[in-house]
Amino acid sequence: MIIDRRDALAGMVAMFGAGLYAPIARAAKAQATGISDGPPSTPVFSAQQRAAVTALSERVMPTTDTPGAIAAGVPAFIEKLLADWAAPEDRKPILAGLDAIEARSQQDYKVATDKATPAQQDALLTLAMEDKLPGGEDFFDKFRQLVITGYFTSEIGITQEREYLPVPGRYDGAYPYSQVNKVFSS
């Protein structure tokens, strides 16, 4: 029986881990690259930044009559995406914006971003949105996009905030909105 060359190499990667000789690592990659799963392969945020991301994501998509960003796992999604799914340069505007917000929070409120009150956090986000912080608008647009994406691809976003319709079974091109008052999701 011929040993599958790729399987043999994959076994070696498992044995030697990160210390694997580079040419062997490259040969093992002669198959489709996988999509990273699980926790971030590298931390993107400091503890303070992570706490700020958590607090600010909840202010962008707060808990109302449905759960908000924290319950939906948005902060972890953002760190995972920036660690493993986005380009390394995509981290820069987020990290820079978090630092600018933190500096402003310390200056205005004498506390870290996550320790500020919700109203103060809203004020900080508004400053970013109106580009009154260094890199503010760039941060706000991208951070807001991350929160919205993470939220509406989460189980809570799909099944609670929206009307989950996995198998519609039929098509009605003139369905009254008043019968759902929500947006359908899949």
Place this chain on the structure above:
Amino acid sequence: MADKFDAIVIGSGVSGGWAAKELTEKGLKVLMLDRGVMVEHGEGYDFDGKPAFEIPSRDIMPKSLVDSDYFIAKHGYVSPGNRKFYNNDRLNPYAYGEGEKFYWIRPGAVGGKSLIWGRWSFRWSPEDFEANKREQVGIDWPIRYEDLAPWYDYVEKYIGVSGSRENLPQLPDSAFQPPMQMNIAEKWVKGRLEATTPGRKLINTRLSNMTEDKEAQGRSKCQFRNQCGRGCSFGAYFSTQAVTLPAARATGRLTLRSDAVVSNLEYDPKTKKVTGVRVVDAKTKQAEVIPARLVFLCASAMASTQILMNSRIPGSSKSHFDTSGTLGRYVMDHIFRVGISGEIPGMTDYIEYGRRPGGVYIPRFRNVGGEEGIGFRRGYGYQGSARRDPAQPVGFGASMKQGMRKYGGWKFGMGAFGECLPYEDNRVSLHADKVDRFGIPLMRFDVTFRENELRMMRDARTEGEKMLRAAGLLNVTSDEGEHVPGDAIHEMGGARMAADPRQSVLNKWSQAHDAANLFVTDGAQMASISCVNPSLTFMALTARAADYAVKQMKAGAI
């Protein structure tokens, strides 16, 4: 290995699947080969029916992965939920860098592009088969609409095509299942457009998604999920897995081999026949030649052309199948990337329930019904739809969240697909020294759109805007992207069919002039490309060729 198979089918996509079904049902023992990985119907659709949070990286393609492995496939709608069906561009490269830009968007699994196709299904018109001759462009088709009409009937009834009867000469009706309904806004656009721009029609899409069950095939009608690209366990649309593979397997005469890369065909110049197919195992890289009495080459237009070109006369760079000198030439793709959109006033109490695949269609209206002198030949059609997207409130917080529970207004958008003429010097060739990991010379593309195509797109943009404005849509805008051949994933030609063996690779039965036991029934055979989506025509041509080939075999001619 003894002559174990009566026929080898290379490729398992739209054409290969049909070849396997027809040949096995007519009694032949068939080996079907595909270079891609095995995907079984249902169980092989890893993400069918899954919400985003159960798909890797929330079904958003990581940028690093796109850049490393899917830099061409990204133009063909690859995502984490369907990427098993796509070619890995890093592992399987081609060489357009030294020629002209071309997107060769390829599948990577058994079933080929039947798992990733758009499923819009149209018959060609009589005019489509006659235009080359009338205009003295390219070469005359050796067949006419009447030759193919019964085969369109045959495949449509089997696969199930939904659509509306319209009695249009430029777009003959199929044997339809009932159409998918237009939504309230599309009906409004249809009424206004047809009233304000007489002679133009906006019709239901014609789609291989079914509106009636086919119990005998174990297939259900469309469930309006619109996740076709991840594989449909309901079997609601045509794919090899759902339709032709089960039929071929039911005969007990099919052997299917995945991960089987065909490098070339072996040929005996004395008998003028293909003697075998050289196959490289994609996993072990071991090569073998499998003898064949009959070969159906259905590897896709460009891959079939590549295999033909790589079947070389010993000591020569010339193909056994290129006596005419036309092999690799007259490569075409539909030109698109012109989009027109506008807002539809009113009807905001209504939304769509269910996610309908497809949409609506504006059939070709240029250079039909005697129109001429408009600055370009042939024509284009528009594919479009009306929909309401979730509202996009600005800001953040509870008010934004609440605002996102509503829908925005109705919008209508459509894109033009135009016919590209056959040009002798739009060609593909084998790279002189670069080979892939199986030792097969890389394809090199030298294909460009010309003035006729670009004028046609300008006209499509102008006319599209005019029509939508006249119909009463608001804020009508248009855009035009880069026109890259291959981008429409309707690449065709390279081994065209015609009557004269000095000017074509194949005859009117899709049969090689240089080898009576070789049939090429995918897009490679096309001598022109109409402006309508091509797959249905490949199915009809394949079924017709299979019928002819088996009759020839039984008569002892093959």
